[in-house]
Amino acid sequence: MYYNENTIVYLNGEWLPSAQANVSLYNQTMHYGNGIFEGIRAYSTNNGVKIFKPKEHYERMLKSAALMHIKTDYTVEQLTYLSYELLEKNGMTDAYIRPLFYLDPNMSLVPVDKTNLFLCAWEWGRYLGDKLLRIKTSSYQRPNPKSCHVEAKTVGHYINSILATTEAKQNGFDEALMLDAAGFAAEGPGANFFFEKDGVLYTCPLGNILPGITRNTVIDLAKQNGIIIHEKFFTIEEVKTADSAFFTGTAAEIAGIGSLDDYIFPMEWNNSLGKKLSALYQEEVRK
Ligand code: PMP
Numbered sequence: 001m002y003y004n005e006n007t008i009v010y011l012n013g014e015w016l017p018s019a020q021a022n023v024s025l026y027n028q029t030m031h032y033g034n035g036i037f038e039g040i041r042a043y044s045t046n047n048g049v050k051i052f053k054p055k056e057h058y059e060r061m062l063k064s065a066a067l068m069h070i071k072t073d074y075t076v077e078q079l080t081y082l083s084y085e086l087l088e089k090n091g092m093t094d095a096y097i098r099p100l101f102y103l104d105p106n107m108s109l110v111p112v113d114k115t116n117l118f119l120c121a122w123e124w125g126r127y128l129g130d131k132l133l134r135i136k137t138s139s140y141q142r143p144n145p146k147s148c149h150v151e152a153k154t155v156g157h158y159i160n161s162i163l164a165t166t167e168a169k170q171n172g173f174d175e176a177l178m179l180d181a182a183g184f185a186a187e188g189p190g191a192n193f194f195f196e197k198d199g200v201l202y203t204c205p206l207g208n209i210l211p212g213i214t215r216n217t218v219i220d221l222a223k224q225n226g227i228i229i230h231e232k233f234f235t236i237e238e239v240k241t242a243d244s245a246f247f248t249g250t251a252a253e254i255a256g257i258g259s260l261d262d263y264i265f266p267m268e269w270n271n272s273l274g275k276k277l278s279a280l281y282q283e284e285v286r287k
Contacts, residue, residue, distance in 0.1 A: 002122045008089040010082055010119035015089060021118065026105035028112050033156020035102040036064045039250045040083065042121075044093035045286045051087075051097070052250075052285045054080040056213045061099060064152035069111035070101055086119050096124035096251060102155075127190065127251035128175060132258030132269055135188070137236050138164040138176035142186045142208050151211055161189030175247070177236075177260060180208035184233040187212075191249035194218065195242035196273045201229040202242075214248040214281075221280045227273055236260070243267040246274035254278035 003009070003018035011021045029035035038061045042051045058076040065072055083097050098121065104114040140163050143150050148157065164176035177193060180186040186208045187193050192215040194203045201222055203215065222229045239245065240263040247255045254277060256269045269275050 003120065006090075007120070007122075008086070010086055010117070012116050012118075015085075018120065023102065023116070024105050026107070027102055027116075028104070028106045029102035029155055031107065032109065033154070033159070034068055034070065034112075035100060035155035036061055036068060036070055036153055037098060037100045037155060038153060040097040040099070041250050041285070042083075042087055042093065042095045042097060043285045049084075049087055049093045050286075051080065051083055053213050053217070054083060056216070057250075058099075060153060060211070060213070061101070064149075064154060065101055065115070067149040067152045068154055070103065070115050071111070071113070072101060072115050072117070074117060082119055083121075086121050090121060092121055092123065094123065095121045097121045100155075124251065126253055126255065127249065128247065128255040132256045133174040133247070134172075134259050135175045135177050135257055136168040136171055136173040137261055138167060138178045138189075140164045140167065140176070140178060142178050142180050144181040145208055146181075150208060151206065153210060158189075164189045177239075179236070180204075182208075182233075183235070184208075185236050185239055188247050188249075191247035191252045191255065193245070193247055194274065195234075195239055195245040196267070197242045199228070199273075201227055201273055202234060203229070203231055204233055205231040212248055212250075214250055214253070217281065217284060218248050218254070218277055221277055221284065222273070225276075225280065227277075239263075244269065244272035244274055246272075246278075254281055 007018040008015050009018050009021050038057045040057045058079040100118045102116050103112040106112045168176035178186050192212040244265045244267040245257040
């Protein structure tokens, strides 16, 4: 459960018990999907609780809002401050923080004058679990960048993710791998994708995917540790010649992948670059 009777949330300048935070059922976000959210993690460190990369998350949130004509006066600094306050009010250290911009009632397909900010947090284990994943090539593509701002973390984009994950699960898999509109492998429904071949890491360039903050962290960690990494387009057939693969995301952290369709990645996860980067990532978030 995401809340109980003691949970405190933030809604438009007020701190409230979760059950008292209400919205109008006429809000535009619910009817048409225009809203923005983030997913951020906080970790307990030797120096107390630390939110990992709040600046990057809130810059992405404000940029997403601007792309979607969602107006807000909140700054990155205010949003970061509120997030620490949220953790403190709920006595949380290791937590997942979910900020949401949702819009006021308006049934026309136009920008809405008033934006609401909701902030909540809950304790959440790794989103995709700890076991190696069995993933399936999805029949659903990522949204076409010519039909929306695919780089924005817009509420409505997640119907695409729900369809892909549901299809994968209904077919007995753990998660999906989606192609972009041109047919190249792009990302998972809630995580970016990497594979390893002959000691080199590959991930696709930006353009058809959510620009993941974990993706950036992993690219930086790879470079700092002498791991060669290439951003390039690749097909599913190419992935099926790889040694190993993994997803990256704030909620999932680094999730190893055991197989794609009927292809089993041959390298032991413990010997892979993904495993090495996963250990480095755990150190980085707790620094
Ligand atoms: N792609 C999608 C579609 C996502 O929803 C997420 C999760 N936010 C990611 C990638 C990973 O992004 P991040 O590392 O910033 O959490």
